Amino acid sequence: MLLLSPSILAADFADLRSSLKRARHADYIHFDVMDGVFVPNISFGIPILESVRRITDITLDVHLMITEPMRYVNKFADAGADILTVHYEACEDPKETLKAIHAAGMKAGLAIKPDTGIEVLRDFFGLADMFLVMTVEPGFGGQTLIDKCVDKVRELRGLLEEFGYDTDIEVDGGLTRSNVDRILDAGANVIVMGSSIFKGDIEDNVRYFKEHFKERANA
Numbered sequence: 001m002l003l004l005s006p007s008i009l010a011a012d013f014a015d016l017r018s019s020l021k022r023a024r025h026a027d028y029i030h031f032d033v034m035d036g037v038f039v040p041n042i043s044f045g046i047p048i049l050e051s052v053r054r055i056t057d058i059t060l061d062v063h064l065m066i067t068e069p070m071r072y073v074n075k076f077a078d079a080g081a082d083i084l085t086v087h088y089e090a091c092e093d094p095k096e097t098l099k100a101i102h103a104a105g106m107k108a109g110l111a112i113k114p115d116t117g118i119e120v121l122r123d124f125f126g127l128a129d130m131f132l133v134m135t136v137e138p139g140f141g142g143q144t145l146i147d148k149c150v151d152k153v154r155e156l157r158g159l160l161e162e163f164g165y166d167t168d169i170e171v172d173g174g175l176t177r178s179n180v181d182r183i184l185d186a187g188a189n190v191i192v193m194g195s196s197i198f199k200g201d202i203e204d205n206v207r208y209f210k211e212h213f214k215e216r217a218n219a
Helices: 013-022 046-055 069-079 094-103 118-124 148-162 180-186 202-218
Strands: 003-006 028-034 059-065 083-087 107-112 130-134 168-172 190-193
Touching (some): 003 202, 013 046, 013 202, 046 059, 046 069, 069 094, 083 094, 107 118, 148 168, 190 202
Parallel strands (some): 003 028, 003 190, 059 083, 083 107, 107 130, 130 168, 168 190
């Protein structure tokens, strides 16, 4: 199934409730947490997630771009996260972190940065519910998709199929109306979009991508 996960990093925080309402027909809401250490930017954290949880019942797809995320797994679960994705590069023990996420009642995702090879993910097949392939350097929205990352998505989907897994592949970074098909053709099925959703008519943008995904599924 093709799923749309709008990133509120690109939303208007002065009117976040309205923005979320307009994006209500998306499948997930993507929530980027940055600590200023693992990535060169600071975004938002648990208090904002708690507030978002109170005003929507949509699946909250939380992406932790923070060092040693194990420290905060239970806190994000308590705050209302449904999916918690951590970075391979940021975990002292990725396997134990994924197990802790499951133990806290959430789905577990594992992310890699553009320069990290797909081969590191093989040890987590069957443990991660989702793999997130970053197609820009994490830290800032509005960047341009890095072309080489499309091949990484294709390689990962091929490996998963080879070993008999139908694990979700999420892609985040620089996705637009003009390039999303390249990512879908490569095998991704969870699409994160920030500016492409929250800049302009939010409802129309969500509608466009949902209809496009439906057309592809029915083709």
